[in-house]
Amino acid sequence: MLLENLSLFLRIVEKGGLAVAGREIGLSPATVSERLAALEAYYGATLLTRTTRAISLTDEGRALVEGARRLLAEAEEMESRVRHGANVISGPIRLSAPEDLGRRLLVPVIDAFLEEHPAVTVDINLTDGNVDLVGQGMDFAIRHGVLADSSLRAKALGENRRVVCASPAYLDAKGMPQHPDELARHDCIVMRFGQNIDREWPFVIDGAVRKITVRGSRVANDGGLVRHWCREGRGIALKSIRDVDADLASGVLVELLRDFSAGSTALQIVYPPSVVQPRRVRLLIDRIAAALSPGRGGLLRQEDT
Incomplete structure (x- = not known):
């Protein structure tokens, strides 16, 4: 039940509200509130500040977002290996990329990757603006320029x-x-x-x-x-x-x-500093880096870019 509540908590954060998160998975607002309250009671901390118009994360809530993603990624990775075997890549990948570069250069890479790994699903957000990777539940993004968020990590793709x-x-x-x-x-x-x-x-x-x-x-x-x-x-x-x-x-x-x-x-792949990335995400990042890098890319922190 803890993992289910953590998943619901992340959905609330990604969707920006309890009601919309509940509708997506068929839960009433009252049930969502009860499960959020149970999660806050379990950790002994208030995770969200709610007003009539919006929600915002507390410091404890922000810490839990990263931890919850790591726990759920580990659990999903383990389940995939048990159900499908260690050699089968499966599960969802969510990413963001610039409009023009995404359509011209990234989509062919993704198409080939999905042909090779039919049990994987890809949800791509093509936008020339930056998205909140953690808040919107993205695994990674392709971005131009210096990172505005120094907590993110990056894989360089060259100038x-x-x-x-x-x-x-x-x-x-x-x-x-x-x-x-x-x-x-x-x-x-x-x-x-x-x-x-x-x-x-x-x-x-x-x-x-x-x-x-x-x-x-x-x-x-x-x-x-x-x-x-x-x-x-x-x-x-x-x-x-x-x-x-x-x-x-x-x-x-x-x-x-x-x-x-x-x-x-600079052109780079950026991603949250989670300790665990599912294997499918690591493989797609490597495939994109190989396709877009003029030479060999490398992991860089924001201060190295």
Whole structure:
């Protein structure tokens, strides 16, 4: 019963409420409250602070989230080995990845992995914003840039150069900018990350990094849509080289302002610092790292990235 209550507790945290967590598994709000109270009585601590609008974890609740995931992962791993044998990989994997990179590079890796391990299920959240891995119950995520959460661990996938690009049709109609300052006269396609709109693009000008404010009629939180608009000649985009390398090679897109490097970001697989990762998760992480790394990746803490 303890493991069942821990599983329910994690579901409450992931879904952000007792009622919605109960509905997913067919439990009434009263039953969910009773089981949460039993769990709090077992540990002798308040795990959640509840208001009429939201719930939040107490310090003890945050500690239990990590411990509960570890215990449940160990129990699930043991059950899988007993039921299916040590050589059969089974169970769910939940991950998050950027929209464009996820569709183009990650989905083929996942498809091949599922063909090889049909008892595994994958739930992928494609988003260009960061998700709370612990709060949303994710096993890992693919992310650009330096980790904002220093408690996470990471597996490096190498550098990810950013390029300014446009289609030949756009350049024929609007002309090719020769200097970053000229972007002010162009229609730029801008990414939105959560509430933040990325209107300031960095360039190295006269030996120093300077941010150029761009404008445009199109803003999107989907990197795949930004790439689509750029390919259609709707404007100039700032994209990861991994998202547009094939377009650049084929001539569908043209790299601009190459002499004013827009810089690069780290690409990495990040995951909670749990002691135990199910074997299926470790195998998929290794498979993705092999597919996306320009060389051999390595485990890094946030301070090493």
